[in-house]
Amino acid sequence: MSKPNKRKITSHYIKTELLGKSLVTFFGIFLIILTISLVFFIASQGLSTFILDKQSPLKFLFSSKWDPLRDLSKGGPAIGALVFIFGSISVSSLALLISTPFSVAISVFMSEISPKFGKKILQPVIEIFVGIPSVVYGWIGLTLLVPFISKLTLTIPFIDKDINTTGKSLLTGGLVLSIMIFPTIASISYDALKALPKDFKEASFALGATRWQTIRKVLIPAALPGMLTGVVLGLARAFGEALAVQMVIGNNILFPKSIFDRANTMTSVITMEMGNAVSGTLEANALWSLAFLLLLISFLFIVIIHKIGAKGSFIK
Amino acid sequence: MKPRVTDKIATAVFYIIAALLILLLVLFAAYLIYQGRSRLNLHFLTSAPNSLEAGGGIGPPLFNSIYIVVLSLAITLPIGLSAGIYMAEYAKPTRLTKMIRFCIEALASLPSIVIGLFGFLIFVQKTGWGFNLLSGALAVSILNLPVITRISEDSIRNVPHSVKEASLALGATHWQTIVRVLIPCAIPGLVTGLIITSGRVFGEAAALIFTSGVSGYPLDFTNFNPMDSSSPLNPMRPAETLAVFIWKVNSEGTAPDARLVADGASAVLIISVFVFNIASRILGKYLNNKFAGNS
Numbered sequence: 001m002s003k004p005n006k007r008k009i010t011s012h013y014i015k016t017e018l019l020g021k022s023l024v025t026f027f028g029i030f031l032i033i034l035t036i037s038l039v040f041f042i043a044s045q046g047l048s049t050f051i052l053d054k055q056s057p058l059k060f061l062f063s064s065k066w067d068p069l070r071d072l073s074k075g076g077p078a079i080g081a082l083v084f085i086f087g088s089i090s091v092s093s094l095a096l097l098i099s100t101p102f103s104v105a106i107s108v109f110m111s112e113i114s115p116k117f118g119k120k121i122l123q124p125v126i127e128i129f130v131g132i133p134s135v136v137y138g139w140i141g142l143t144l145l146v147p148f149i150s151k152l153t154l155t156i157p158f159i160d161k162d163i164n165t166t167g168k169s170l171l172t173g174g175l176v177l178s179i180m181i182f183p184t185i186a187s188i189s190y191d192a193l194k195a196l197p198k199d200f201k202e203a204s205f206a207l208g209a210t211r212w213q214t215i216r217k218v219l220i221p222a223a224l225p226g227m228l229t230g231v232v233l234g235l236a237r238a239f240g241e242a243l244a245v246q247m248v249i250g251n252n253i254l255f256p257k258s259i260f261d262r263a264n265t266m267t268s269v270i271t272m273e274m275g276n277a278v279s280g281t282l283e284a285n286a287l288w289s290l291a292f293l294l295l296l297i298s299f300l301f302i303v304i305i306h307k308i309g310a311k312g313s314f315i316k
Numbered sequence: 317m318k319p320r321v322t323d324k325i326a327t328a329v330f331y332i333i334a335a336l337l338i339l340l341l342v343l344f345a346a347y348l349i350y351q352g353r354s355r356l357n358l359h360f361l362t363s364a365p366n367s368l369e370a371g372g373g374i375g376p377p378l379f380n381s382i383y384i385v386v387l388s389l390a391i392t393l394p395i396g397l398s399a400g401i402y403m404a405e406y407a408k409p410t411r412l413t414k415m416i417r418f419c420i421e422a423l424a425s426l427p428s429i430v431i432g433l434f435g436f437l438i439f440v441q442k443t444g445w446g447f448n449l450l451s452g453a454l455a456v457s458i459l460n461l462p463v464i465t466r467i468s469e470d471s472i473r474n475v476p477h478s479v480k481e482a483s484l485a486l487g488a489t490h491w492q493t494i495v496r497v498l499i500p501c502a503i504p505g506l507v508t509g510l511i512i513t514s515g516r517v518f519g520e521a522a523a524l525i526f527t528s529g530v531s532g533y534p535l536d537f538t539n540f541n542p543m544d545s546s547s548p549l550n551p552m553r554p555a556e557t558l559a560v561f562i563w564k565v566n567s568e569g570t571a572p573d574a575r576l577v578a579d580g581a582s583a584v585l586i587i588s589v590f591v592f593n594i595a596s597r598i599l600g601k602y603l604n605n606k607f608a609g610n611s
Contacts, residue, residue, distance in 0.1 A: 016489040016491055017492075019491075024406060028398075028402035028416050030399065034419070034461070035419035038431075041438065042430065045437060105330055106337060113330045122337065128593055131515050131519070132344070132586060133520070134559075135559045135560075135585075136562070136582050136586055138566070139578060143575075209319075210320060211327070213319055216326075239427070241427070243525075247563070267427060267429050271522070274433070275526075291433050294429070298425045302425055
């Protein structure tokens with residue numbers, strides 16, 4: 001009798017198996033083609049700044065003078081993107097700093113303190129936070145948070161009299177982002193805590209530890225690799241967020257002097273300038289370089305997550 | 317006794333943080349709906365935006381948002397479901413499979429603005445189409461492809477093995493089993509996943525400002541000829557969606573009541589988020605009872 005894998009290629013077999021199998025295989029491979037062409041096209045545009053326009057990649061990364069339309073008489077165009085890179089890094093780190101403790105606390109609450117309440121109420125709440133569009137976060141930030149921060153900077157006496165009091169600041173951007181990345185970190189931390197073997201908790205309780213001691217000394221350390229994955233994913237999300245940040249950060253092409261000062265990010269400058277830049281010019285190419293950098297950074301984040309995952313695999 | 321006291325304090329702190337989170341969501345929703353309350357009426361939902369006078373609505377942007385959701389689902393669903401079937405049923409642990417997995421992850425982690433720029437380059441510039449609704453739908457499809465692939469793979473994987481084996485034992489081929497048994501069994505998971513992705517498309521803006529554009533032609537809702545530039549059904553017209561509209565009003569709102577219009581539009585968006593969430597919950601439960609038979 002014929003084994004399934006030695007089946008004769010009859011028209012019936014082609015119709016009932018081969019056709020479907022080939023179709024889905026094609027679409028599986030299509031994902032590779034799509035990713036490669038995406039990387040290829042963005043890279044070819046992004047690299048033309050350095051290849052066609054002969055700009056120095058080091059200057060792009062480490063110079064802070066951004067003036068792609070500057071006249072030749074004034075020294076020619078400059079495309080130093082350090083201000084944007086610095087802005088992206090600082091606003092994302094700030095968001096992470098604010099968001100992580102709360103996210104971890106929520107995940108602990110959901111898995112250890114009150115699982116029933118967590119599942120019934122908090123999980124849907126987190127899902128709604130995920131579903132709120134980024135422009136709505138931006139709009140809330142703009143209409144609720146910006147006036148508040150503005151008042152705050154006006155009331156607190158600062159030594160520096162030139163302080164930015166518009167309310168649009170690095171801090172505002174960080175706060176808006178922290179709410180946006182909170183669900184990512186919380187739900188992945190929650191999964192990490194859930195995946196821990198029950199023995200950990202029971203052993204700790206058996207030794208007479210309180211719940212808080214168990215959480216702090218046993219559960220969080222054990223779930224740390226998983227939680228770090230969440231933190232990196234949150235960071236990736238913060239890094240790539242465009243519109244909400246652009247609406248509240250102030251878009252100033254200077255290094256921020258404090259967290260109360262206006263700043264700019266890579267995504268923000270792309271959002272603002274790409275529409276006006278004429279394609280093929282140095283300005284447009286430099287913006288593409290920023291997009292390519294964003295792409296590379298988001299790939300870097302995946303690599304980091306894999307590294308963390310490999311390290312943390314001892315729990316399983 | 318001291319550890320017990322810290323334990324009590326820690327527990328209290330956890331409860332406070334959980335309460336704050338819920339309070340924050342209530343605050344957001346209440347704030348947006350309160351601010352936009354004067355605009356939550358039929359006139360606002362159906363009339364065209366007006367950039368010069370007060371009283372403009374969000375009819376066309378709202379329609380465009382829905383249209384982009386429909387178009388992008390029509391593109392993503394067949395591709396994502398197929399890729400998901402391949403990953404769940406046919407993919408062997410080879411290098412190719414690893415590569416596909418990496419690509420799904422890479423696509424999923426890309427910032428939506430980068431995907432928007434890719435769409436801008438390919439669909440808007442290279443094709444010479446200019447800003448148009450179809451390009452927007454295609455860009456959003458790239459954004460959602462990894463999500464739908466993953467959802468499809470998971471829902472097919474979650475079908476009990478016995479069901480699959482029963483079908484194969486009856487002499488069905490693998491493909492017949494997939495189409496007639498596995499996919500129907502996976503429908504509850506697929507549908508909830510689809511509703512969630514639709515919600516995402518509905519609120520997406522960064523990928524759309526470079527592909528479907530930030531402005532639209534005036535639409536004539538009685539014109540059903542999809543080739544006509546004033547017809548809402550025409551996919552080759554530039555189109556601003558609701559989310560893009562909110563963003564635009566913030567940067568270049570010229571109407572005297574721009575603030576109110578954006579407030580109203582934001583209220584509509586957050587209400588739709590609630591509707592999407594509740595719908596996916598109810599439909600998921602209903603379908604689960606119906607298909608899995610555990611009523």
